[in-house]
Amino acid sequence: MTDASFDPIWIDVGEVLQRTVASLYSSLVTRPTGRAVRMAIETQLQTVGARSLSLIDFSEVVIIDFSCADEVVAKLLMDTREGGAHEAFFVFCGVHEPHRDQIEAVLDRRRLATVAEIEPGTFQLLGARTPEEDRLWMELEVRGLVSPEQLDQLIGDEGGRLALESLLDRRLAFRSPTSGRIHALSRLVRRPN
């Protein structure tokens, strides 16, 4: 996995919330709160290089409402896609069952998708995706890494090729520009000790 050349950035959303906006409040609610948290995360990401992989950790967040999910998850994905040269990949972790509804709803509404760790070591694709994208992503998730020689076997037909390109374009998987190998994002994130 050395060709992936990522040093994942771990961002604790609960800590960002406390530090940024509301030291007295523990919930990620209201749109201004979500906006402030997103901007703090984006500021943190401005200092990284041309490519980054961020682990956005919701473990310490008890409540997240739809407004905050839209600001912190959906708009973060949108902003970084529109951000020009910087190539940002995200994995959202600590996405517990009570968070999922809100996050899935805002992603669906904006036709976005993301990789989320729903339990330690268990990753899922959340949001808008086609059945073929889902199938390919899960296959990649099982394998962890696919070499260029194994690609035909993975993608199957033209539909599979388009789905793979879509996953890569939407930054739901990573293709190494040096080796051409395709990595599942889950294998590229490391939790801090």
Place this chain on the structure above:
Amino acid sequence: MNVLPVPASLDQHTVDAFLDQVWLTKDERTLFDARHLRWVDPNGMVGLLVAGTVAARKQGAMPRLEPPESTDVIGYLSRMGFFEAAGGIFELEDPGKRAKPRSSDVLLEITPVASNVDVHEVVDRVQTRAGAILTSKLGYPATAVVQFSVILSEVCQNIIEHAEAPGWVAAQAYNWAKRLGRDVVVISVMDVGRGFRGSLSDEHSARYGDRWGDSTALEAAFLHGLTRFPDSGRGQGIQQIRRQVRRWDGAITIRSGTARIGQVPEWDDTPPLVEGLQPFPGAQISIVLPARAPE
């Protein structure tokens, strides 16, 4: 002086008629006569506050509130924080004596909502109390407290983002033994702002032409998720509240101006759309969440 009798029972079934009466009062100071009030729920309490606010605005004079004779009702209003909230709205006879310490049996006292800080307070406050009520009284899973808090957050933000005027929220659990044979939680959120039609008019009235009015504005927001914001991510709060309320087999209705729209389950005979009400300002939202039906 107008004398307006407050009905003996003031809840989600009677509050519309009461607010209509307030709107129809003459341009003189109003005395709200609540002496015969025997039963009041969050819709009734918050309804009294918006009624007093609108009467003051309309008549240019602070209305007077004659409190209930029933000591039980007085005690309940005190525990719900009614007299604290009413202090700046009504002329009250010695309201200080009525402001008793808050009690732990209340799910959410009447809380003013004027800024996002208030929404944080509401969410933090209910988290400590709602868990036990939702699980023990309604039979909901332990994680339901999150969805319940999200509902409150979104519905309160509706006031801040669309009303451009202050509002109030309150919630309490009841045993609807006769009406439903189950416990329920009743949530009321009301404001005296510009209402759904006022909020949406600039962006959406043209496409409706002559049909534009309170009921079409409510349908646009409630059924289709329209909002005055061009951002496609906006307007989902009410849609998601509806979805969660449906999952819990609950009822949600919203009055704004002359219409009230609702999503009602089989156990509730409230019509899904009521028109022809008086043009009362703002928006008045009622949510009823019933206990899970026995298997």
